[in-house]
Amino acid sequence: MKQFKTVLVTGGAGFIGSHVIRRLLKEHADMHVVNLDLLTYAGNLENLRDLESNERYAFIKGDIGDTALIQQLFDQHDFDAVVHLAAESHVDRSIENPMAFLETNIIGTATLLHAAKNAWLGDGKDASNRCFYHVSTDEVYGSLGAEGVFSEETPYDPRSPYSSSKASSDHLVRAWHHTYGLPIVISNCSNNYGAHQFPEKLIPLMIRNVRDQRPLPVYGEGLNIRDWLWVEDHASAIDTILHNGTSGRTYNIGGLNEWRNIDLVHALIREVDAAMGRPEGTSLALITFVTDRAGHDMRYAIDASRIESELGWQPSIQFEDGLKETVRWYLDNAEWMDSVTSGNYQQYYETMYGNR
Numbered sequence: 001m002k003q004f005k006t007v008l009v010t011g012g013a014g015f016i017g018s019h020v021i022r023r024l025l026k027e028h029a030d031m032h033v034v035n036l037d038l039l040t041y042a043g044n045l046e047n048l049r050d051l052e053s054n055e056r057y058a059f060i061k062g063d064i065g066d067t068a069l070i071q072q073l074f075d076q077h078d079f080d081a082v083v084h085l086a087a088e089s090h091v092d093r094s095i096e097n098p099m100a101f102l103e104t105n106i107i108g109t110a111t112l113l114h115a116a117k118n119a120w121l122g123d124g125k126d127a128s129n130r131c132f133y134h135v136s137t138d139e140v141y142g143s144l145g146a147e148g149v150f151s152e153e154t155p156y157d158p159r160s161p162y163s164s165s166k167a168s169s170d171h172l173v174r175a176w177h178h179t180y181g182l183p184i185v186i187s188n189c190s191n192n193y194g195a196h197q198f199p200e201k202l203i204p205l206m207i208r209n210v211r212d213q214r215p216l217p218v219y220g221e222g223l224n225i226r227d228w229l230w231v232e233d234h235a236s237a238i239d240t241i242l243h244n245g246t247s248g249r250t251y252n253i254g255g256l257n258e259w260r261n262i263d264l265v266h267a268l269i270r271e272v273d274a275a276m277g278r279p280e281g282t283s284l285a286l287i288t289f290v291t292d293r294a295g296h297d298m299r300y301a302i303d304a305s306r307i308e309s310e311l312g313w314q315p316s317i318q319f320e321d322g323l324k325e326t327v328r329w330y331l332d333n334a335e336w337m338d339s340v341t342s343g344n345y346q347q348y349y350e351t352m353y354g355n356r
């Protein structure tokens, strides 16, 4: 197992990044983490409130595309790993405003790669104990029909501005490995769910709207299929790959847990209604089918056998239990929900779904 002393985590104030930082600090007693995050609408320091007094943790507000800042951070800290999660992450927003996705996901990633190369390579330096880890998505592989799964050998076929920008950044990371010898790993993961996810994504959006008895916007006929993984299982997979993965290698991460959107919405209605003491089926009438997302990918499913056979990783939790726990967390943390939706969330929501 590799050891890392000082790790730069980008995007650590977001949904997955906050779980990754908490996991790394808990599992590795000697590790220091510097969290670089721009605090966009999706980043929230509330997600890391419990770590504020941890002396092995530091937060820096800044942009991964800011060359001078990134250079300064690499000069100041002898990072032996970068776990790169910072990104514009929502497909719908990428359809509305693709340029922000290209700036952060492509140029931002290249800026980090360039700084890591300058700091770690050349002049007889030994980079074998360093690692640049890019956290990516299964959406780079495109869309599946009724059969089949994405393996690490599946050709890239991204179809939205978001997935194209993530595919581009994956290619850049591999190019820095093949061209310059930068030690890298990449993982491509399916849809995550759990605490601290911004309520523009399906699960927290539906929990909030069932709670508040607002319409539940479902794209098309709700037949699109996603493979759902508990965010803490994603964090444990990232920890495993960072420490035990082979440099230059890609690992798919998934939950073997496919759900049609409409079935998931029904499950969430059941859970939230039950948790709020309402009779079963109370909120079914709130389901509102809306015009489908442009270019909506039909189905994603992951073959995660490589990470299981080579690194011994498996998801730890049954979806039904994870979903119950997730619903409980959002209902118990109404203040978090209210605070993250206090900005221009309502305006965004109306742009996407009309005044519902």
Ligand SMILES: NC(=O)c1ccc[n+]([C@@H]2O[C@H](COP(=O)([O-])OP(=O)(O)OC[C@H]3O[C@@H](n4cnc5c(N)ncnc54)[C@H](O)[C@@H]3O)[C@@H](O)[C@H]2O)c1
Pocket: 010, 011, 012, 013, 014, 015, 016, 017, 036, 037, 038, 039, 040, 041, 042, 043, 044, 062, 063, 064, 065, 084, 085, 086, 087, 088, 089, 090, 104, 108, 135, 136, 137, 138, 166, 188, 189, 190, 191, 192, 193, 197, 198
């Ligand atoms: N959510 C998923 O289901 C999922 C699945 C697979 C892979 N991923 C990938 O995991 C990563 C994290 O996803 P998430 O769901 O936690 O996203 P998120 O939107 O919740 O968080 C992204 C974080 O990045 C920060 N950020 C954005 N632009 C930045 C910039 N220019 N400089 C510095 N920080 C910036 C934001 O402030 C935010 O804290 C992304 O790279 C995403 O592509 C997500």
